[in-house]
Amino acid sequence: MNHAMPAEEPLIHELSFYAANKHKWLASHPNQFVVIAGDRVEGFHADYESAFNAGLKAFGLGQQFLIKQICETEPVYVVY
Amino acid sequence: MRISPAELQRRGPIIKVLISHTFAEITEAKSVGFEFPESLPFSALIDTGAAVTVINPRLAVRYKLRYTGPERITALGHTGQYPGYAAAISFPDQQLRAFDTVRIIACELASAEMSCLIGRDILRYWELIYNGASGEFAIRDLRP
Numbered sequence: 475m476n477h478a479m480p481a482e483e484p485l486i487h488e489l490s491f492y493a494a495n496k497h498k499w500l501a502s503h504p505n506q507f508v509v510i511a512g513d514r515v516e517g518f519h520a521d522y523e524s525a526f527n528a529g530l531k532a533f534g535l536g537q538q539f540l541i542k543q544i545c546e547t548e549p550v551y552v553v554y
Numbered sequence: 555m556r557i558s559p560a561e562l563q564r565r566g567p568i569i570k571v572l573i574s575h576t577f578a579e580i581t582e583a584k585s586v587g588f589e590f591p592e593s594l595p596f597s598a599l600i601d602t603g604a605a606v607t608v609i610n611p612r613l614a615v616r617y618k619l620r621y622t623g624p625e626r627i628t629a630l631g632h633t634g635q636y637p638g639y640a641a642a643i644s645f646p647d648q649q650l651r652a653f654d655t656v657r658i659i660a661c662e663l664a665s666a667e668m669s670c671l672i673g674r675d676i677l678r679y680w681e682l683i684y685n686g687a688s689g690e691f692a693i694r695d696l697r698p
Contacts (some may be wrong), residue, residue, distance in 0.1 A: 485623055523655040526622065526640045530578050533589065541622040541640075541657075553629040553661065553671065554603030 488540035511539040512553045559689040567684060567691040570647045571598040573609060573617060576640055576655045590615055595646050597672035600682060607673040611660035614639050623655055625659050636661045651695045
């Protein structure tokens with residue numbers, strides 16, 4: 475984990491939940507964006523914006539949620 | 555925007571941006587009597603070398619942007635995990651449409667005087683014309 479991240483990852487449970495289900499979701503929802511809070515999956519969406527708005531509607535301002543694109547290999551974005 | 559050829563070469567194409575919470579968050583916050591910190595415009599470099607839009611981590615904290623998970627970034631020769639946030643971006647000095655919900659990544663930038671890099675995730679919707687000889691650049695939003 476890079477120093478730019480918080481010392482304690484606030485979405486660590488959701489990231490573990492994603493990792494546990496990733497293989498299954500790769501077959502059913504490849505490249506879609508999943509929204510997870512706790513062990514609850516809100517749904518799968520075509521883009522980040524739809525995923526965020528759905529997550530906000532489902533969980534409100536008070537509960538954090540993870541948005542993760544379901545990819546075989548985690549994308550690495552380059553900033554030159 | 556017209557600057558001068560030398561200044562455009564030195565600083566690059568820079569515009570003012572306003573980073574704030576998304577419309578849905580602001581609406582939700584108002585309904586429960588909560589207010590987010592007021593956003594102030596700051597400088598952003600239009601960076602065709604950045605795959606995604608990046609802001610200074612201090613701004614993400616100051617504006618209390620909503621964290622939506624880590625993202626992997628290679629910047630300054632280093633690959634690591636950086637926090638991703640949902641935000642709205644608008645352009646107060648330009649006649650450009652705002653982006654209501656985009657993912658931006660908080661990552662220290664090489665230049666202390668720059669707070670934001672507008673990356674290709676936003677540029678994919680724009681036409682950018684860069685005329686180094688005359689010191690001008692122009693942006694046109696191509697979204698329908």
